[in-house]
Amino acid sequence: MNLAEGVQLVSGGILAVMMIVTALGVVLLSNIVYSAFLLGGVFISISGLYILLNADFVAAAQILIYVGAVNVLILFAIMLVNKREDFKEIPGRWIRNASTGVVCAGLFALLGTMVLVTPWSVDSTSPAVIENTIVEIGKHFFSDFLLPFELASVLLLMAMVGAIILARRDLIPESMPRQETISTSLTLPERPRELTSIGATSGEEN
Amino acid sequence: MNTILLLTIGKEIDFQESFVRILTDWGLTAGVAKAIWLPIPMILVIVLATLLALVATWLERKISAAAQQRIGPEYIGPQGILVPVADVVKLVFKETTVPRQADHLLFTLGPILVIVPIFLSFLIIPFGQQLIISNIGIGIFLWIALSSIVPIGALMAGYASNNKYSLLGGLRSAAQSISYEVPLALSVLAVVMMSDSLSTIDIVAQQSSQGILSWNIWRQPIGVVIFWIAALAEAERLPFDLPEAEEELVAGYQTEYGGIRFMLFYASSYLNLVLSSLIFAILYLGGWSFPLPVELLASWLGVSDTAVWLQPIVFSVGMIATLFKAYLMIFVAILLRWTVPRVRIDQLLNLGWKFLLPISLLNLLLTALFKLMVPILFG
Numbered sequence: 186m187n188l189a190e191g192v193q194l195v196s197g198g199i200l201a202v203m204m205i206v207t208a209l210g211v212v213l214l215s216n217i218v219y220s221a222f223l224l225g226g227v228f229i230s231i232s233g234l235y236i237l238l239n240a241d242f243v244a245a246a247q248i249l250i251y252v253g254a255v256n257v258l259i260l261f262a263i264m265l266v267n268k269r270e271d272f273k274e275i276p277g278r279w280i281r282n283a284s285t286g287v288v289c290a291g292l293f294a295l296l297g298t299m300v301l302v303t304p305w306s307v308d309s310t311s312p313a314v315i316e317n318t319i320v321e322i323g324k325h326f327f328s329d330f331l332l333p334f335e336l337a338s339v340l341l342l343m344a345m346v347g348a349i350i351l352a353r354r355d356l357i358p359e360s361m362p363r364q365e366t367i368s369t370s371l372t373l374p375e376r377p378r379e380l381t382s383i384g385a386t387s388g389e390e391n
Numbered sequence: 392m393n394t395i396l397l398l399t400i401g402k403e404i405d406f407q408e409s410f411v412r413i414l415t416d417w418g419l420t421a422g423v424a425k426a427i428w429l430p431i432p433m434i435l436v437i438v439l440a441t442l443l444a445l446v447a448t449w450l451e452r453k454i455s456a457a458a459q460q461r462i463g464p465e466y467i468g469p470q471g472i473l474v475p476v477a478d479v480v481k482l483v484f485k486e487t488t489v490p491r492q493a494d495h496l497l498f499t500l501g502p503i504l505v506i507v508p509i510f511l512s513f514l515i516i517p518f519g520q521q522l523i524i525s526n527i528g529i530g531i532f533l534w535i536a537l538s539s540i541v542p543i544g545a546l547m548a549g550y551a552s553n554n555k556y557s558l559l560g561g562l563r564s565a566a567q568s569i570s571y572e573v574p575l576a577l578s579v580l581a582v583v584m585m586s587d588s589l590s591t592i593d594i595v596a597q598q599s600s601q602g603i604l605s606w607n608i609w610r611q612p613i614g615v616v617i618f619w620i621a622a623l624a625e626a627e628r629l630p631f632d633l634p635e636a637e638e639e640l641v642a643g644y645q646t647e648y649g650g651i652r653f654m655l656f657y658a659s660s661y662l663n664l665v666l667s668s669l670i671f672a673i674l675y676l677g678g679w680s681f682p683l684p685v686e687l688l689a690s691w692l693g694v695s696d697t698a699v700w701l702q703p704i705v706f707s708v709g710m711i712a713t714l715f716k717a718y719l720m721i722f723v724a725i726l727l728r729w730t731v732p733r734v735r736i737d738q739l740l741n742l743g744w745k746f747l748l749p750i751s752l753l754n755l756l757l758t759a760l761f762k763l764m765v766p767i768l769f770g
Contacts, residue, residue: 188426218550222497225543241529245536253539253572257565260546264562317528319589 197237204230221263225256242318406432406521432524440513443714444661445475450718451661451725458729479654487650494551501548502648502655508537509662516669517591519679519709530590531583534670535576538625541663542568545634548656549644560643563736564634568625570743575621577751578614581758582607582674585769595678603682608675610769613754615675617747619720622667624743627660629728633736664724665717672716679709 207226214220228251235244275281315321326334407428414424449464449472456463464471489498512534517523527533542565549561583589585607586597598606608615624631635643645656672678681688685705694701734742762769 188422222543222547229540241527242532245529245532249532249536249539252543253536254569257539257542257546257569260543261562261565264546264550264558319528 193237196233200230200233200237204234217263218260221256221260224259225252228252228256239315240318242322436513436516436524437510439518440510440662440665441658443665443717444658445479446718447661447665447721448475448478450721451728454722454725455729458726482650482654482657485650487652490553490647493553493647497547497551498647499652501544501551501644502652502659504544504547505541506544506655506659506662508540509659509666512537512666515591516666517595517673517678518713519706520592521706522710523592526590526592528590530588530592531579531594531670531674532589534666535572535579539568539572541659545644548648552644552647554647556640556642556646557644560634560640560646563640564627564644566736567627567631567633567739567743570740571621571624571631571747574617574743574747574751575625577748577755578611578618578621579674581611581614581751581755584755584758584762585610591673591678595673595680598677599680599684602680602684602687603677606675606677606680611675611754611758613750613757617751617754618674619671620742620747622671623724623727624739626663626667626724628664628724630731630734631739632733633739636733664721668717668720668724669713671720672713676716676720678716679713681708681712 204227207223207230210223211220211227214223228247232244232247232252235241235247410428410431411421411424414427415421419427452471452474453463464474467473467477489495514524515527515530515533517526545564546561549557549559549564552558582594586594588594588597623629627634633643634640635645640646645653648656685708689701758769
């Protein structure tokens with residue numbers, strides 16, 4: 186085993202462990218902001234695995250789209266609309282947790298057997314031989330993957346038009362009664378501070 | 392350095408090959424020699440990038456002083472050149488404090504997330520024909536992808552500080568860099584379209600045929616302006632430094648930071664400026680190519696292409712040319728900072744989405760059109 190293979194093996198192991206740990210953190214942590222930041226960690230480890238598979242363009246696109254756009258938008262949404270609410274203890278909560286666990290384990294078993302059972306047609310040409318991955322991806326996009334590519338772009342266009350219509354208030358008919366309510370959900374997620382310093386300056390100490 | 396140069400006289404300079412050869416001559420195996428070589432260019436580039444950023448902070452002081460008819464730093468070293476060093480020493484030895492109700496882990500992680508992608512982006516910067524860490528195929532796309540990680544660090548710092556100014560600064564930083572990434576990527580795409588490659592080496596090679604006349608700045612007059620505006624916004628330089636606008640937000644997401652953690656933010660802002668200027672020089676000002684092709688000059692002077700001493704001269708001219716162009720753009724950025732007032736946040740977002748985005752799409756279409764119609768001029 187030479188140097189390159191050793192580095193690939195070790196970094197592959199590190200990336201896999203990192204991905205599983207961060208993904209578990211996203212699901213299990215109760216603080217939603219931590220979950221969102223850890224989601225970025227999941228995306229970055231996936232992109233690292235792409236690099237190990239010689240898919241450099243896909244790796245960079247993964248970082249640009251998932252970390253740079255999706256994750257930032259998720260964080261943005263969480264930080265702008267941060268409703269801090271203490272939920273009541275629900276009696277019999279463990280039943281929910283247990284059933285969720287069962288469903289997740291079932292899904293995992295299903296997908297696992299699917300991966301193992303399916304006879305994957307593995308292309309024997311090593312991706313390391315391909316000189317320029319972008320050129321190859323482009324050729325596939327405009328030959329045998331043309332229909333999925335065009336359909337995906339039409340779908341994205343539709344989503345964009347929908348977002349613009351939602352954002353443009355003047356397109357929504359004025360007939361519905363407008364009520365401006367100031368909701369507390371738009372407060373900034375600053376944790377309440379103890380006002381000790383203010384109390385001290387105004388002479389109410391002790 | 393001299394021995395390496397002497398070993399490779401008369402052909403293209405390949406540092407790795409000569410270094411490995413020297414080590415194997417000493418009796419090491421080729422694998423060990425390669426393992427010793429691997430970290431050297433990375434460390435060199437990190438040190439070089441830091442030095443360039445330190446020089447940029449000194450230039451900022453001197454040029455801002457000149458813009459305000461002051462003298463600026465004068466006593467620490469000749470012309471105050473050692474001021475950045477004093478800055479670093481001060482910040483390193485300062486006590487690092489964390490606000491009591493801040494989130495300790497995220498507070499530390501924020502500045503690291505901001506500075507690491509910027510250092511990584513120096514991977515693709517060619518300081519000369521051979522002076523690049525890795526000529527990877529995705530080249531300039533890597534820079535765009537990595538620069539999109541930076542707002543996460545800013546958001547993290549803003550959230551963890553547990554301070555309204557910090558949070559607003561972090562949110563502004565994220566909004567700003569999301570909106571300006573799009574015109575930036577589109578203007579880069581127009582250049583990429585002309586050179587048929589994302590690799591920075593190819594982009595420069597495509598511009599170096601006719602000297603100054605073949606630089607992209609003449610072929611991309613709209614793209615140059617869009618790129619520079621978007622790059623300034625990405626680097627949070629003054630017409631667009633809303634995330635840390637002093638009058639409104641104290642210092643934005645850096646408000647609660649001090650000591651080494653603050654130094655990371657400060658360094659990353661100047662590293663980002665240096666990086667953007669270097670990429671501007673590569674994309675539009677012909678990278679390491681001299682205004683007159685060096686080969687042409689050599690033939691005028693009657694020197695043959697294969698002359699023994701020509702390669703090192705071409706090499707150093709290339710490196711000096713890259714750095715000179717980059718510092719020219721840094722000078723422009725600093726001058727802009729001290730002469731142009733800050734825009735408002737709504738003006739900033741309007742400029743990005745309603746003006747720069749359509750114009751950069753138009754620029755892309757025009758470039759494609761000209762590439763089809765005049766393929767000789769447009770790659």
